[in-house]
Amino acid sequence: MADHYGEAEAVVGQFNASWPxxxxxxxxxxxxxxxxxxxxxxxxxRAAVNRALSRMDQKSIALMQYHIWDYEDDTxxxxxxxxxxxxxxxxxxxxxxxxxxxxxxxxxxxxxxxHRHKPVAILAYGTLLGGFLTEKWxxxxxxxxxxxxxxxxxxxxxxxxxxxxWVPFQRVLSCLAHVAQKHGVSIxxxxx
Numbered sequence: 001m002a003d004h005y006g007e008a009e010a011v012v013g014q015f016n017a018s019w020p021x022x023x024x025x026x027x028x029x030x031x032x033x034x035x036x037x038x039x040x041x042x043x044x045x046r047a048a049v050n051r052a053l054s055r056m057d058q059k060s061i062a063l064m065q066y067h068i069w070d071y072e073d074d075t076x077x078x079x080x081x082x083x084x085x086x087x088x089x090x091x092x093x094x095x096x097x098x099x100x101x102x103x104x105x106x107x108x109x110x111x112x113x114x115h116r117h118k119p120v121a122i123l124a125y126g127t128l129l130g131g132f133l134t135e136k137w138x139x140x141x142x143x144x145x146x147x148x149x150x151x152x153x154x155x156x157x158x159x160x161x162x163x164x165x166w167v168p169f170q171r172v173l174s175c176l177a178h179v180a181q182k183h184g185v186s187i188x189x190x191x192x
Contacts, residue, residue, distance in 0.1 A: 061091065066097055
């Protein structure tokens with residue numbers, strides 16, 4: 001999940017509130033994608049974590065991923081440093097990084113975060129294009145009311161446009177559907 005993925009965090013919160021006994025077995029990860037406004041305060045980081053905890057109806061976040069927009073902007077260093085005391089308070093169990101270049105943890109100098117030394121070549125991101133790589137979008141016209149789409153779908157619609165547009169995307173989706181039908185699985189299963 002992420003702070004800007006529509007109501008994803010709130011859905012987990014509704015689940016946790018409705019089935020507290022089952023929520024003990026639920027592990028939910030989320031992501032903080034602060035706006036590119038160079039806000040570097042601890043208050044801002046604490047508010048982001050508290051907002052996620054409130055929306056998810058949890059006392060602690062299993063993994064809070066931090067989205068780094070620009071390595072030239074030192075805001076990420078401040079925000080990552082601010083997450084550490086929140087982790088020490090038990091508000092966050094683990095801190096991760098997203099949207100970074102290969103080797104990026106080493107590129108965040110002096111971040112003080114413990115690094116896992118397990119080799120990871122690629123951890124795939126966006127394999128379902130925010131939901132576009134599903135049967136729901138096969139053979140349908142391009143959505144005209146972009147504002148009616150959630151943030152993630154708006155983002156990936158821009159990627160679809162950058163890759164050639166809706167018509168070529170429909171051809172890709174049709175090919176995925178053909179493979180899915182041949183193997184008796186869903187389009188998302190083929191995409192993943």
